[in-house]
Amino acid sequence: NPQDGHLAAGRNGVKRLRTVRHPNILSFLHSTEVESFDGSSSKVTIYIVTEPVMPLSEKIKELSLEGTQRDEYYAWGLHQIAKAVSFLNNDCKLVHGNVCLSSVVVTQTLDWKLYAFDVLSEYDGANATATGPMLQYEWLVGSQYKPTELAKCDWATIRKSPPWAIDSWGLGCLIYEIFSGMKLGKTEELRNTASIPKSLLPDYQRLLSSMPSRRLNTSKLIENSGKCPLLCVLVVLPKV
Template identity: 80%
Template sequence: MTISLDLLHIAFKRKPEMFLKLSNANDGHLAAGRNGVKRLHTVRHPNILSFLHSTEAETFDGSNTKVTIYIVTEPVVPLLEKIKELELGGTQRDEYYAWGLHRIAKAVSFLNNDCKLVHSNVCLASVVVTQTLDWKLHAFDQYEWLVDSQYKSMELLKSDWATIRKSPPWAIDSWGLGCLIHELLSGMKLSKTEELRNTSSIPKVEFIKACGKLCAKHVFAEYFQNKLVETIQFMEILNLKNSVEKDTFFRKLPNLAEQLPRQIVLKKLLPLLASSLEFGSAASPALTALLKMGSWLLTEEFSVKVLPTVKLFASNDRAIRVGLLQHIDQYGKSLSAKIVDEQVCSQS
């Protein structure tokens, strides 16, 4: 659902969830809302907002019936809100934007090329950010007549369906991706189509490459080849890397992490690193990087996100057990007597 339509609410039970609510103004909006629920439910992709559950509720006001659609998703916040909160600047801002745009481009490519679907409303408002700072595409509840005119390509604006049918499946959403890029880099929502002519805030060559057909060879343009994107991509396909590649990567990671946006390191990279160590896909040098990242956390967060790695004293990898002992000065003070007895000494 389009988040701006009504409200967001986070409910904390066993894990946080996001409730989105849409109250219909007329049958057309209700149909659009139901279409959005259907798309979120059936279209599954890592870069598309994760749907958990939905329900409808009817209320009566005299002779009028009001239908409200409730959707439960993973916890997210609007992209614009998260950008303001992070306050990134310079190279770090550019790298984070490149990573996020890369994710949205992959989501749109999946819709257009694999599902043969058109989103038709790709813009700043249709992107949300998860707790791990991943960008997700949503807003599948828009019919063509509900999309604001500034986000419509000329063919769509003129209802030139003959041309649209002859066009490639990615044509309309390429326009939307361009609108998203313009809004993101200018820092302002698009109010009219003419504003797209002002490209002063957009790096010329890199984005021209990225706005063509949304397939892999275009998505990996020079703009998307930066330290942050390459680091996260390496971590996400760690199981496909050989031992030499892993060893080289993890030995460089402690110094590399200092150059990356701190919040992204702590909320995205650190959980990936901890998970890879737990499940055995990371090499022993990864411990050094994990503990360095952990030193940037508050004590409470360190206990939750880093300290559980002491269970690796039970690992069959001798190098990891030795690494834990060599670095015990960095986490030893946080160990309780119970943890020492049950997870450290019992494995010796």
């Protein structure tokens, strides 16, 4: 309903998706709101038109990739999402706030795109109101995906942290979910690294540092792709 926080968050997501453009962010085409009435109550539905996509979780099941082929496709997809997140954090000074498996979709050409911008917020450590949407809508983020500072609603620490701190943590959650083949149930599961490729493990651990200031900037993850045997495919594939 019009007083529901979900509606305000949805409107924030539509506004952000409309204005933020990047090759690795879902392409927005059109949106409209329709209000319907049921007796004395009203309901607002937001419709969004985008390029054709499928949730990453469904596409992974459909492809059923295994072994090296699976790892290379995941590495390529992670590279695309890392570029989208780096663009938000480093170029736009924005925080997505909810990077995980469910915030990624796949196009008909098998490219990964970032979306789900309902919590997207400006980042300005000197501005007490800069994280407004995140402060208002953090309840939309699953507790299993929240780094300690967000779980505690420690806004002072969040404002002192680098703009990539929260989304780097989210990228670590995404890595866990795609390689483990399971949706993250609780934060503690991130410690189980059995499914994480050894070549990716150091970066995975740095993304999930308990200290926000020490988390790996996603731009560095992109740079490291040429130094990692698994991720070197990220550099080669675009040239093929």
